[in-house]
Amino acid sequence: MTSIEYGFERQPADVFLEDGGHTGQLDHLRPLPRISIHAFCESEGMLQTMERCASDRRMAKVSLRINSGSIPAAANMFASAPTPNLIIIETSTEPSALMTELAPLAEVCDPSTKVVIVGHHNDIALYRELIRNGVSEYLVTPVSMADILNAIAAIFIDPEAEPLGRTIAFIGAKGGVGSSTIAHNCAWGISSLFSTEVVLADLDLPFGTANINFDQDPAQGMAEAVYTPERLDEVFLDRLLSKCSEHLSLLAAPSTLDRAYDLERGSFQPMLEVLQRSAPVNVLDVPHAWSEWTRTLLGEVDEVIVTAVPDLANLRNAKNMFDALKKLRPNDRSPHLILNQVGMPKRPEIAPGDFCDPLEVQPIAIIPFDAQLFGTAANSGRMIAEMDKKSPAAETFSQIAHIVTGRATVKKPKKGGLGKVLGMLGRK
The missing domain is CATH 3.40.50.2300 (Response regulator)
Incomplete structure (x- = not known):
């Protein structure tokens, strides 16, 4: 992979800690x-x-x-x-x-x-x-x-040491909420908007879809990185990556069921350490699960984005996840929330304001339901911005890319609801 400059701006939405410090003082601190x-x-x-x-x-x-x-x-x-x-x-x-x-x-x-x-x-x-x-x-x-x-x-820590790449984990509050689709589109958006090297790592070993969404069929990928950690270094990782675009590389899941993927707590740790030394941004597509390895991984990344659809099961799961993650990450910002598939015809939904109040967060994006656009993109192995770069969804993914890389912050809504939250799409 080519050498590039890291340098993202610090995200301005610092959270003050109990002892008077704030999260901005820890943003660029290496482990x-x-x-x-x-x-x-x-x-x-x-x-x-x-x-x-x-x-x-x-x-x-x-x-x-x-x-x-x-x-x-x-x-x-x-x-x-x-x-x-x-x-x-x-x-x-x-x-x-x-x-x-x-x-x-x-x-x-x-x-x-x-x-x-x-x-x-x-x-x-x-x-x-x-x-x-x-x-x-x-x-x-x-x-x-x-x-x-x-x-x-x-x-x-050696001040001359190369900076570590930013790790951004996407996970769904429930299966099927579109977390993987959002992760893939954001990874593509970060790489194309900022011309920076991005690695998308699909951690759903049995059922990962990143290879399908990018129309890739790599012979090697995540399984080799996880099951042969003794071989893993920057050179070996480079051989496992498949190129999706000029600046985006994919570490694909095997997506086969020829073995049971009973992963231990630190199974992904060696891979993450190599990824952080290899690229300035690493997007992790985390499956909807709650195990020792997911808890460990979510506790160590730089940013967590939880995707949910506006129903009661998602609200319960999102609330539990936010509470658990705040305990795992007491000195970090709260996870980001994305509401997806909003406005699905004939489906009863919880209003965005009512959904977000118990979580005590504002969503960084509210993405309307659009079966035609998202379905066509998925079946074509293309990203939303490749299908229609002027679509509201493409603009939303651009805004998410700015927020999760620290180049923008969430705007507070004006009185009268969530209509002005950054990323909310009022037009259809």
Whole structure:
């Protein structure tokens, strides 16, 4: 695959976290490497901040131990135990006495161990003295989870490392709601609108439809990536991809039933890590299922888009999914919602406003039912914009592509309903 520039703008719709930080401070933070950290907390606030850090998806590989106490407690512990890669210590000690208090800890620390001090005094002279004496960072309380994670990243992540690609997962609140169709059209839209390399990964191994929708019949694809992780690298991945357009590549599902696809929790993790190093945008078509591997994957991606149709079963499922995902992703934005197949003739529907109120979100798109356009596109192996680039549906997919890549935000509706929500199609 060709080398291209990553650089998407930060999505402006930041969500403020409980500790005063906001999601925008974490947008471009890479997953932290496999390191060990011991944190020593004097205050309840610092203890809660470290507990929030422990639950963040970017800390998945980190071994974190949270302790009560300050510098003396750390010195006492490591007098008889090896020091970790990083020690984070909160201290209220006066600046004039801090270096003296740190001396016993310095005597027992391994030379490679990094130290971050969280102090209660905003003193530039103290900061300079600490840095001069080997402390990696000095933060002043109150600190947020974002402050802590960015401080760790500054120490252990190479600033010259290539950026990781953005991972965007699409999943349906129920089977048959059109999540795959939306994922495929958005992947095509991102690649064509922004002339950026996109990989579409079809994770529905037995019943995936990406190969049909793009009129492809690759001999290899997702099965080889999942079942031979020891072989997987950028070169091997490139051989598994099939080209759909100038900037869009497909990692197709086998779509056969010659085996049972009983996947383990981390089955897709090696593939995702390689994908993130290979392309700036990776669109994941996730099947409607709730298993260990889907929970794990949805907890680790950058964006989640839930597609639903406006009926009661979809509302119940979407509510359950939103609640579960907020627990899995406590420091990330809420998943996006797309309402699909709206206005199907003779079908009773829940009004968009009534559907969205329990979810406490606004949809980024409301897509009207159009059996002729979508059916013809599917049977022709073409995308909606290829069939009719001036259609309302094609414009909606363009808007979704801007939102999920961080190039646009959802506009708040004016009084009187959802008619002005970005992506809602009032005209038919």
